[in-house]
Amino acid sequence: MxxxxxxxxxxxxxxxxxxxxxxxxxxxxxxxxxxxxxxxxxxxxxxxxxxxxxxxxxxxxxxxxxxxxxxxxxxxxxxxxxxxxxxxxxxxxxxxxxxxxxxxxxxxxxxxxxxxxxxxxxxxxxxxxxxxxxxxxxxxxxxxxxxxxxxxxxxxxxxxxxxxxxxxxxxSPVVTLAVLVVTSITFLTASAITKMSNKYFRAQQALVGSLNGVAEELIHGAKTVKLFNYEKRSQQRFDKINGELNIIGRRAQFAGALTNPTTRFVNHLAYISVGVVGGAIAGISAGGISSFIVYSNLFAKPFNDLTSIAxxxxxxxxxxxxxxxxxxxxGAEEDAKDAVEAENVVGKVDFEDVNFSYEPSHPLIRDFSLNVEPGSTVAIVGPTGAGKTTIVNLLMRFYDIDSGAIKLDDIDIRSIKRESLRRSFGMVLQDSWLFEGTVRENIAYGREDASDEEIEAAAKFAHAHSFISRLEKGYDTYIGEGTTLSHGQMQLITIARTVLANPPVIILDEATSAIDTVTERRIQRAFEKMMQSRTSFVIAHRLSTIQRADVILVMNAGRVVEQGRHEELLEKKGLYFELYNSQYASEEETE
Ligand SMILES: Nc1ncnc2c1ncn2[C@@H]1O[C@H](COP(=O)(O)OP(=O)(O)O)[C@@H](O)[C@H]1O
Ligand SMILES: [Mg+2]
The missing domain is CATH 1.20.1560.10 (ABC transporter type 1, transmembrane domain)
Known part of the structure; x- marks a missing residue:
């Protein structure tokens, strides 16, 4: 991998x-x-x-x-x-x-x-x-x-x-000399063998890594692998690596298995030499020789371990x-020293000549300006990759703009404390994000001091209460690994969370694109209620929301190519007209 x-x-x-x-x-x-x-x-x-x-x-x-x-x-x-x-x-x-x-x-x-x-x-x-x-x-x-x-x-x-x-x-210095000589021999042979086996062990590890990669591909991408009939090729790749691993593995084992007998053999040579030199030449007693043997062992053993310790x-x-x-x-995010808290935000948002790129070589948003009155709804439409989410990223200050200014209630967002800026926005994205904990804790994520009544009221508002009540443990149901809530249900919980946090500005980024129509209708109603009193940015939403928006931004390749209300844009017969005909016309029939 x-x-x-x-x-x-x-x-x-x-x-x-x-x-x-x-x-x-x-x-x-x-x-x-x-x-x-x-x-x-x-x-x-x-x-x-x-x-x-x-x-x-x-x-x-x-x-x-x-x-x-x-x-x-x-x-x-x-x-x-x-x-x-x-x-x-x-x-x-x-x-x-x-x-x-x-x-x-x-x-x-x-x-x-x-x-x-x-x-x-x-x-x-x-x-x-x-x-x-x-x-x-x-x-x-x-x-x-x-x-x-x-x-x-x-x-x-x-x-x-x-x-x-x-x-x-x-x-005895003489016997010590004999021990030193023999220990050096042990050490040299051992390190030669280790060098050889290390080579194979490294190769073995690399192969295990690739084997893992192939297996992971299959496990995590099982559907895709099957969809593209990739099983056979995946199998072949696996077999090839697996076969190589077998060969290298055997060599590594062989080299590894050599170390122990060899060093033991040389160690025994050391015992013999201690006995011979000690007894015959230095004239040490039997007890002296036996202590020497143990010492030579204590002396040599750490050397054998030295390579693995190193x-x-x-x-x-x-x-x-x-x-x-x-x-x-x-480059950690740090607030400016004189940064202020955003208090009693009414939700006026202004973009002034904003320029931005993720990578300097690819300018994305260019000269973008927009004034949003408090309580109004901005719909952003455009093909994938047009830069819709990027606008949101800039507004939340997930990324800093290159030039221009973004203001919330007439204050440049760079001089607002990040934490309070982000608290002013409620965001619902395509992927609902729930953490391990109960449904109740998940809803109260933005406001830990909320009472049970407030949590339930928020869930009712978000049309989540009825399904939560039907869960085995209701609001105390634990969400974690293996939870079987549907995507729509998880989304309803995130909406309840946003409702409870009660932010002055809400952002819905493709919030309903992965949801079935029945649940979507429900979520839609929740959104509309939420949007009534707040400034809202909605991306890729149902036609009814877009039609009612105070301003529609039509984006393409990082630029706002058209801007206006639904009827005005249709009359222009431009990109909006095209998008409308290809995406939304069929939806209108089923309304
Ligand atoms: N984090 C990022 N780093 C680099 N490029 C990005 C990043 N996020 C998005 N882009 C690029 O910016 C462009 C606009 O993306 P985005 O705003 O997500 O589009 P949309 O939401 O309209 O589909 C795309 O070309 C995308 O590949
Ligand atoms: Mg997007």
Whole structure:
């Protein structure tokens, strides 16, 4: 799937050090970190002293005929206590590092969400939605995992390496040298194998990605796939990728399976060399040799894990980079310092020589002027892509105009606080937007303080009350995944919401285009009642509404090509006349 876009210069935007120090700021809290460090040091120290105690105990047993029972018992009890302390500290360490990481992830997500909610629509236009979502969800998780596992393992690995090296040197520098030589061999072979298997694993991941894409196409676009009889081709594509995945997958598994036996073999070589060098050359006791073997293991193991730890930390850093990009995104919507509240809006709207384009290379709205008196109805008609919705986007200030001015009650909308500007408008769109919650909560979305009576009154006004009452739980019916309300019913709920919010200006953008005629009639009546006392902008509506409109704007390719009342426009025999004949004439017959 190609839905994710790579940030072009994302890699250079922050250095690794910057990312790390920022992550540290999210993670570091003295109250959490001091105990965490203490726990990791104690549990590391326990692991490191254990082999020495064990070695001495072995020496106490091995001497034939003179086993020092008291010493062995003491050693056994000490070891037991140490194991308990070690396990306890390990638990504390895991718990605290999880806590620190979860907190950091929570805070990072919060900052990203805060930024996402103030970014203008323009940001969402230029970014793939899947990509934004994946930064927010997956990348945040990756950072958390990297912090918990990666950093934790790194810390305990370092303690293990340094500690065992010190103890080995104390026991015998010569044997330590032998261990170092053999460990280097292990490390080199392991990294060679890992390199090879990584190549295959990466290829495998890419293939899984494309396989996902094909499957997703089929799952989400099942209807379209069937409609165009695409099943066979889709199947063929799937089979091809699936087959490749099988081959690469087997190679990856083979290479992956090689790592463990090889490193084990070399590790065993290390044990033998410790035994030989230690016993024959350095003359160490049996107990000394056995502690050495454990130390060599403690010393070598973190090296084996090093590549996977490094990968995990690098992944976390890359993920953190991607989220920080979102958090640092500039151009958030901010109100001007002297912005005013829109109060007691009567609904006078003026467009003055407005110019606008989504992309500078494609000028869209050009020199658009319109004066709308309070309480009047403006109908906007025109072919798809003419710029009808764009006019609404500008009025709501979802996008800022390039030149000219838009005024609400004679105040430039750029000097009105966004929140109060948007509260002045009620919008009903083609796609009704309901959130997870009860019907009641959905209606009260714009006015959380509304009483049950007010909510019901609004629903009655919107002709939604009767169907809501017939729902199993009435107004307390939960709307969420798997709700089976029809499109028309959802639309009625959004209308009730708008009625309750009681805005001075309403905007209906293709609000009934996806609805059956019976429901449409009902919605139509609700709209007409709503429009009586308010300034309204209606786009692509029924003929009856357009005929009654105070002004009809006929748009084509971003320009208002005709403007006037129904009869005047028909007489012109221009685009409106054409549209009327092709779209509305048949509707009139059925009225
Ligand atoms: N967010 C956007 N970014 C870039 N171009 C857009 C965006 N929204 C709409 N357009 C383009 O602007 C033109 C007008 O679109 P729109 O106002 O939605 O038309 P209408 O509502 O009349 O069908 C179309 O060519 C459309 O492709
Ligand atoms: Mg539109």
């Amino acid at each position: 190609s839905r994710s876009i790579k940030s072009k210069n994302g890699e250079e935007r922050y250095t690794t050090l910057q990312v790390l120090s920022r992550l540290a700021k999210y993670t570091f809290r003295p109250a959490l970190f001091l105990p965490l460090i203490a726990a990791v040091i104690i549990s590391g120290a326990v692991d490191i002293t254990m082999p020495t105690i064990m070695g001495r105990a072995i020496d106490a047993i091995v001497g034939p005929g003179n086993v020092d029972f008291a010493y062995v018992l003491k050693a056994a009890v000490t070891m037991l206590i140490f194991y308990i302390v070690g396990a306890g500290m390990n638990y504390v360490f895991n718990m605290l590092s999880n806590k620190a990481a979860n907190r950091a992830v929570r805070d990072i997500r919060r900052d990203a969400y805060d930024k996402l909610s103030v970014l203008p629509l323009k940001y969402y236009d230029t970014k793939a939605h899947g990509d934004i979502q994946s930064r927010f969800i997956n990348d945040a998780d990756m950072v958390g995992d990297g912090l918990v596992q990666g950093v934790a393992q790194l810390l305990s690995g370092i303690i293990s390496i340094v500690g065992s090296l010190i103890f080995m040197l104390l026991l 990968t995990q930390i690098m992944t976390a850093i890359a993920s953190a980079r991607r989220i920080f990009e979102v958090i640092d995104e500039t």
